[in-house]
Amino acid sequence: MKESKMAYTVNCSILLTELPLLERAAAAKAAGFDSVEFWWPFATAVPSDSEVDAFIASIKDAGVTLEGLNFFAGDMPAGDRGLVSWVGRESEFLANIDVVAGIGEATGCKGFNALYGNRQPGIDGQAQDKLAIENLLAAAKGVERIGGTVLLEPISGSEAYPLKTSADAFFVLDKVHAAGAPNVKLLADFYHLAVNGDDVAALIEGHAHEFGHVQIADDPGRGAPGTGTLPLGEWVTRSRDLGYAGGVALEYKAAHAQAFTWLIRQSA
Numbered sequence: 523m524k525e526s527k528m529a530y531t532v533n534c535s536i537l538l539t540e541l542p543l544l545e546r547a548a549a550a551k552a553a554g555f556d557s558v559e560f561w562w563p564f565a566t567a568v569p570s571d572s573e574v575d576a577f578i579a580s581i582k583d584a585g586v587t588l589e590g591l592n593f594f595a596g597d598m599p600a601g602d603r604g605l606v607s608w609v610g611r612e613s614e615f616l617a618n619i620d621v622v623a624g625i626g627e628a629t630g631c632k633g634f635n636a637l638y639g640n641r642q643p644g645i646d647g648q649a650q651d652k653l654a655i656e657n658l659l660a661a662a663k664g665v666e667r668i669g670g671t672v673l674l675e676p677i678s679g680s681e682a683y684p685l686k687t688s689a690d691a692f693f694v695l696d697k698v699h700a701a702g703a704p705n706v707k708l709l710a711d712f713y714h715l716a717v718n719g720d721d722v723a724a725l726i727e728g729h730a731h732e733f734g735h736v737q738i739a740d741d742p743g744r745g746a747p748g749t750g751t752l753p754l755g756e757w758v759t760r761s762r763d764l765g766y767a768g769g770v771a772l773e774y775k776a777a778h779a780q781a782f783t784w785l786i787r788q789s790a
C-alpha cells in the first residue's frame with residue numbers, strides 16, 4: 523500500500539486510545555495525518571453542550587478534518603452495536619440525530635455511521651427491521667440539510683448483529699432508497715466483511731463506485747495492514763480505480779508507538 527499518510531483517516535476510537543479522547547485528534551495530526559474519525563465519543567445520546575463543545579474544539583484546534591462520526595450506539599464495551607433497530611430506544615436515537623447533525627455542521631463532517639443494532643431477545647426481527655427503516659429515514663433527513671450521508675455497516679464480532687455481509691446491507695439500503703433517501707450508503711469495512719466470509723474483491727468490482735466510506739484492518743487480529751493476510755492494498759487501489767473517491771480509514775488495533783510504522787516502512 524504505497525499511499526502517504528494524507529490518504530488515510532485515523533479512527534481515534536480504536537487507535538490512540540492510550541490518550542484521553544480530547545487529545546487524540548492532535549496526536550493524529552502530530553503523527554502526520556490530516557483527518558480523523560470517531561465512534562460516538564460520549565456516554566449518552568445527548569451529551570451536555572460543554573462536552574460537545576470540547577470535542578469540537580479538540581478537532582478544530584488540532585487542525586484536522588472530522589471525516590466520520592458514529593451515531594450513539596449504546597454501551598459498546600458491554601456489547602451493544604447500535605440503536606437503529608432497537609425497539610424501545612426510538613426517542614434516544616431520534617434525539618441523537620440532532621446532536622450528530624449539529625456536530626457535522628460545526629466541523630464540516632459529512633459521514634455518519636448508524637450501527638444497525640443487535641437482535642433483541644423476545645422481539646420480532648421484522649419489527650426491528652421496520653423500525654430500522656424508519657430510523658434510517660429520519661437520520662437521512664436529519665443530516666440532509668448539511669449535505670450529510672448516513673452510513674450502514676456490516677460488522678463482525680457480534681453474533682446478534684444481523685448485517686454481516688454487503689448483501690445484508692444492500693437489502694436494507696434498497697428499501698431506504700426506495701423510500702426516497704438516497705443519502706444512505708454502504709460503509710465497506712474490508713476487515714469485517716472478510717471475517718464474515720463476504721467476497722470483498724467481487725463487492726469492489728460491482729459496487730466500489732457507490733461505497734459511502736471504506737475502513738481497513740488486517741485479518742487475523744484486526745491489526746495494522748501487513749499483520750495478516752488480507753490484500754488491503756489491492757482492494758483500496760482497485761476501489762479507487764473503479765471510482766471510489768472517499769476516505770480510507772485506519773480502524774485497527776495497535777499500540778500508539780507502533781500504530782503507523784507500517785506506513786513509515788513503506789515510504790522509506
Ligand SMILES: O=C(O)C(=O)CO
Nearest residue numbers: 561592635675677711
Ligand atoms: O464496532 C465496530 O467494530 C465498528 O467497527 C464500529 O464502527
